[in-house]
Amino acid sequence: MTQLIFELSxxxxxxxxxxxxxxxxxxxxxxxxxxxxxxxxxxVSELDVVRHFTQLSQxxxxxxxxxxxxxxxxxxxxxxxxHRMAMLEGFLQHHPLSLEVHSQGFMACAYELQEMLKAxxxxxxxxxxxxxxxxxxxxxxxxxxxxxxARADHARDEIxxxxxxxxxxxxxxxxxxxxxREIATGSDGNMDIDALRAAxxxxxxxxxxxxxSTLGVFEQxxxxxxxxxxxxxxxxxxxxxxxxxxxxxxxxxxxxxxxMHINLHKTFATPHGGGGxxxxxxxxxxxxxxxxxxxxVQKTADGFRWLTETDxxxxxxxxxxxxxxxxxxxxxxxxxxxxxxxxxxxVAEFATLNANYLLAKLTAAGFTPAYVTxxxxxxxxxxxxxxxxxxxxxxxxxxxxxxxxxxxxxxxYFPLLIPECLLIEPTETESKQTLDAFAxxxxxxxxxxxxxxxxxxxAPHTLPVKRLDDVKAARELDLVYIQ
Amino acid sequence: xxxxxHTSEDIKQMLATINxxxxxxxxxxxxxxxxTADLSSLPLGVTEMELMREMRECANQDAxxxxxxxxxxxxxxxxxxxxxxxxxxxxxTAYTPYQAEASQGTLQLLYEYQTMMARLMDLNVSxxxxxxxxxxxxEAILMAVRIQRKHQSHRVLIPRxxxxxxxxxxxxxxxxxxxxxxxxxxxxxxxxxxxxxxxAFDKQEITALVIPQPNFFGVIxxxxxxxxxxxxxxxxxxxxxxxxxxxxLKPPGQWGKTGVDIACxxxxxxxxxxxxxxxxxxxxxCKKEHVRQLPGRIIGRTVDxxxxxxxxxxxxxxxxxIRRAKATSNxxxxxxxxxxASTIYMxxxxxxxxxxxxxxxxxxxxxxxxxxxxxxxVKILFSSPCFHECVLQFKTPVKKILQALAxxxxxxxxxxxxxxxxxxxxxxxxxxETKTSxxxxxxxxxxxxxxxxxxxxxV
Numbered sequence: 001m002t003q004l005i006f007e008l009s010x011x012x013x014x015x016x017x018x019x020x021x022x023x024x025x026x027x028x029x030x031x032x033x034x035x036x037x038x039x040x041x042x043x044v045s046e047l048d049v050v051r052h053f054t055q056l057s058q059x060x061x062x063x064x065x066x067x068x069x070x071x072x073x074x075x076x077x078x079x080x081x082x083h084r085m086a087m088l089e090g091f092l093q094h095h096p097l098s099l100e101v102h103s104q105g106f107m108a109c110a111y112e113l114q115e116m117l118k119a120x121x122x123x124x125x126x127x128x129x130x131x132x133x134x135x136x137x138x139x140x141x142x143x144x145x146x147x148x149x150a151r152a153d154h155a156r157d158e159i160x161x162x163x164x165x166x167x168x169x170x171x172x173x174x175x176x177x178x179x180x181r182e183i184a185t186g187s188d189g190n191m192d193i194d195a196l197r198a199a200x201x202x203x204x205x206x207x208x209x210x211x212x213s214t215l216g217v218f219e220q221x222x223x224x225x226x227x228x229x230x231x232x233x234x235x236x237x238x239x240x241x242x243x244x245x246x247x248x249x250x251x252x253x254x255x256x257x258x259x260m261h262i263n264l265h266k267t268f269a270t271p272h273g274g275g276g277x278x279x280x281x282x283x284x285x286x287x288x289x290x291x292x293x294x295x296x297v298q299k300t301a302d303g304f305r306w307l308t309e310t311d312x313x314x315x316x317x318x319x320x321x322x323x324x325x326x327x328x329x330x331x332x333x334x335x336x337x338x339x340x341x342x343x344x345x346x347v348a349e350f351a352t353l354n355a356n357y358l359l360a361k362l363t364a365a366g367f368t369p370a371y372v373t374x375x376x377x378x379x380x381x382x383x384x385x386x387x388x389x390x391x392x393x394x395x396x397x398x399x400x401x402x403x404x405x406x407x408x409x410x411x412x413y414f415p416l417l418i419p420e421c422l423l424i425e426p427t428e429t430e431s432k433q434t435l436d437a438f439a440x441x442x443x444x445x446x447x448x449x450x451x452x453x454x455x456x457x458x459a460p461h462t463l464p465v466k467r468l469d470d471v472k473a474a475r476e477l478d479l480v481y482i483q
Numbered sequence: 484x485x486x487x488x489h490t491s492e493d494i495k496q497m498l499a500t501i502n503x504x505x506x507x508x509x510x511x512x513x514x515x516x517x518x519t520a521d522l523s524s525l526p527l528g529v530t531e532m533e534l535m536r537e538m539r540e541c542a543n544q545d546a547x548x549x550x551x552x553x554x555x556x557x558x559x560x561x562x563x564x565x566x567x568x569x570x571x572x573x574x575x576t577a578y579t580p581y582q583a584e585a586s587q588g589t590l591q592l593l594y595e596y597q598t599m600m601a602r603l604m605d606l607n608v609s610x611x612x613x614x615x616x617x618x619x620x621x622e623a624i625l626m627a628v629r630i631q632r633k634h635q636s637h638r639v640l641i642p643r644x645x646x647x648x649x650x651x652x653x654x655x656x657x658x659x660x661x662x663x664x665x666x667x668x669x670x671x672x673x674x675x676x677x678x679x680x681x682x683a684f685d686k687q688e689i690t691a692l693v694i695p696q697p698n699f700f701g702v703i704x705x706x707x708x709x710x711x712x713x714x715x716x717x718x719x720x721x722x723x724x725x726x727x728x729x730x731x732l733k734p735p736g737q738w739g740k741t742g743v744d745i746a747c748x749x750x751x752x753x754x755x756x757x758x759x760x761x762x763x764x765x766x767x768x769c770k771k772e773h774v775r776q777l778p779g780r781i782i783g784r785t786v787d788x789x790x791x792x793x794x795x796x797x798x799x800x801x802x803x804x805i806r807r808a809k810a811t812s813n814x815x816x817x818x819x820x821x822x823x824a825s826t827i828y829m830x831x832x833x834x835x836x837x838x839x840x841x842x843x844x845x846x847x848x849x850x851x852x853x854x855x856x857x858x859x860x861v862k863i864l865f866s867s868p869c870f871h872e873c874v875l876q877f878k879t880p881v882k883k884i885l886q887a888l889a890x891x892x893x894x895x896x897x898x899x900x901x902x903x904x905x906x907x908x909x910x911x912x913x914x915x916e917t918k919t920s921x922x923x924x925x926x927x928x929x930x931x932x933x934x935x936x937x938x939x940x941x942v
Contacts, residue, residue: 018560018836019835035730041599041603043834049827049831058588060587066585088538088542090542094546133816171807171812220513254519272819274574275819276819317651318617322759325761338530340526356509361500430488460585477797479608479782480597
């Protein structure tokens with residue numbers, strides 16, 4: 001067990017070389033405004049700190065250490081060179097409120113990324129500021145709302161989402177003051193078009209979709225769906241979570257989408273950092289351009305300049321204090337430059353090749369795909385409902401057992417409509433040999449399920465902790481350490 | 484092929500296993516008229532060496548400047564150990580810790596972070612972070628609205644001393660939900676929120692009062708009075724603070740008779756580089772009774788099957804992936820990597836170190852104020868004590884003064900004229916522990932030259 005840093009603390013121990021040494025005084029501040037006792041932070045040496053957090057890092061799975069086929073999360077390799085470039089002094093020490101003349105380096109990169117994202121999405125304009133996919137969704141839905149309001153079309157109070165959508169979709173719509181209506185999925189994995197037709201009307205503000213869908217298949221009737229929504233006066237939102245599947249192949253703009261976000265931490269390989277930072281730029285078609293969030297970067301004859309509220313009076317406003325996750329914007333830009341047009345074109349091809357290969361191997365080994373007759377996109381779903389019944393195991397047990405073999409588990413129990421499912425996304429940066437090893441382990445785990453199901457039910461066995469008690473965590477809340 | 488490891492033999496075998504003749508066939512379910520992406524306008528790929536050289540030149544354009552700008556993003560020394568450890572792949576390239584047993588490093592670190600942040604604010608609980616300071620304040624306001632859900636209408640009082648960009652962000656985010664944001668004026672002598680302006684709302688139904696400390700002008704607000712006023716109104720008191728300053732100033736949990744309900748702010752000063760404005764992180768802490776209204780990821784300590792300590796994501800029933808349309812927020816991502824930096828930073832500095840950094844910043848600002856006070860045609864605008872920023876007023880355009888300073892490679896501060904036109908020509912200047920007395924001498928000398936150069940041009 002690794003001790004908490006607070007348990008390493010010894011009174012008066014300190015990392016002296018980090019502490020400004022002089023005697024400063026704050027006698028100009030009246031005592032009533034001052035802190036009376038020091039905050040109880042750990043009192044440790046620099047070596048204590050380095051050793052403690054290095055040891056903690058070793059208790060993580062990560063892309064750098066493990067295959068991480070987490071469906072819908074696109075855990076591809078995050079190039080080290082990209083990180084190094086973002087840490088160059090001129091980028092790292094650059095203040096967000098520096099004069100434009102002192103910001104041309106960052107602004108050039110941001111501008112070029114805006115242009116590149118326009119090209120890959122087939123959209124008219126891009127704003128880079130949203131700080132994650134969910135904030136991009138919020139921005140997109142807020143723009144849809146602003147668009148209808150600008151036309152004095154106040155009856156449109158409903159956003160449609162497929163029942164398989166990411167949970168952020170309905171949550172974002174509600175944050176923008178909309179009601180949410182779910183549309184059912186047909187047995188072939190496509191949306192039920194009749195249900196969609198029945199749902200639209202003068203109250204429809206728009207629909208939120210990802211394509212390929214969260215079910216790992218391409219929504220083939222997308223053109224027809226876009227006609228239905230547009231005919232009803234609504235707009236189409238593209239959830240860019242699955243953009244990796246079509247990058248360089250299909251452009252959301254051509255499918256009829258009016259607005260979308262791009263998850264830079266997925267498609268553009270920026271590091272996920274244990275749950276963030278993300279990056280969720282939004283791209284829009286002609287109709288929504290006036291409403292884009294600010295700031296954006298404009299190119300002029302005299303160099304780059306910021307577009308703000310003054311230039312964009314109809315903007316939905318500012319979503320972050322400064323320029324969103326600027327360092328992530330830089331990383332996405334560097335990644336796109338390293339790949340170039342020929343490399344970006346291959347992303348979807350090899351992500352799709354890897355997914356279909358793994359699907360074929362697992363199907364041949366007896367696993368049940370959720371959609372037998374469909375091609376996989378960049379990800380696919382297998383359902384363990386038969387195995388669950390026969391061997392009294394769950395998808396969770398299989399996921400935990402995978403950890404024992406050094407593989408991060410796929411996404412479990414999502415989408416909600418497929419029972420006992422694993423959503424598997426290998427990404428294009430994994431080799432055939434890694435996929436083979438993963439398939440072999442899944443096959444082996446199924447053998448274990450037959451011969452010794454307890455091995456799965458009590459997994460993991462080889463990690464720093466055994467299976468953790470979530471119920472206790474939620475019932476007996478222990479969120480901060482009390483000494 | 485950059486980052487794609489497949490050999491031609493691999494590809495051949497994989498296609499055979501799938502039983503297709505080429506990769507194009509894998510896209511045969513997509514209508515042909517949609518397979519129209521055209522990347523020909525994009526540049527060709529380059530090697531790491533080529534791009535590194537190009538980007539070094541690109542970055543150098545903006546390097547090597549002395550920075551006296553603050554205004555919500557602060558230059559502090561960051562110990563080398565912080566980003567050396569943050570840069571470890573195990574932290575940097577992990578995802579949200581959904582598989583707790585395979586994420587104990589991140590999870591324990593976040594639990595330690597929650598503890599440190601709660602202690603720094605002197606409140607009971609903290610979440611695992613939000614996007615940035617401004618969006619954290621927007622979430623804090625939405626939280627206050629949920630706590631006060633019995634109110635007929637939702638009116639939130641926002642001091643004009645709050646960061647103008649924070650005011651814009653909360654407006655963009657919360658106005659979608661029929662929440663009225665009412666601006667509270669400041670006293671033009673002290674630069675503090677005007678108690679009289681607040682008194683106009685006595686005995687009215689107010690959902691929340693936002694209290695900045697220090698405020699955007701660097702001025703230390705009368706937080707005890709403001710908190711007590713909010714509590715007598717049954718309004719939720721929401722503090723928005725510089726976390727570094729809380730090592731020196733009274734923390735929100737101790738404001739007034741009861742302490743505030745919620746404290747949030749920008750975590751950047753604690754070990755996160757300026758980096759053109761992000762990624763930073765927002766922190767959000769509160770009293771225990773509001774924990775179920777807290778948005779974002781929260782880590783809890785529990786035990787494993789053998790009774791051994793371990794950590795998990797908890798209270799997930801609030802979150803979008805479970806509750807969907809009924810979630811407390813749409814947040815999925817936090818800013819885990821930046822919190823990693825802050826946790827290591829706070830551990831290295833410790834209680835005394837953090838206070839010393841705050842104190843040094845404050846002390847250096849006082850030195851600057853003393854020197855500036857001797858300059859002709861420059862006025863220190865507000866009479867109240869400041870933390871590490873202050874407002875200077877000029878008789879000539881600040882824009883021109885900043886341009887003149889720029890010729891000396893000095894970034895002189897943030898021009899307040901566009902955001903506070905009522906103050907005339909004002910500059911917000913920030914000094915941190917990174918500035919030596921020589922730096923301050925140099926700044927004041929150059930400022931004197933800039934002021935007189937601009938005066939001559941204007942005359």
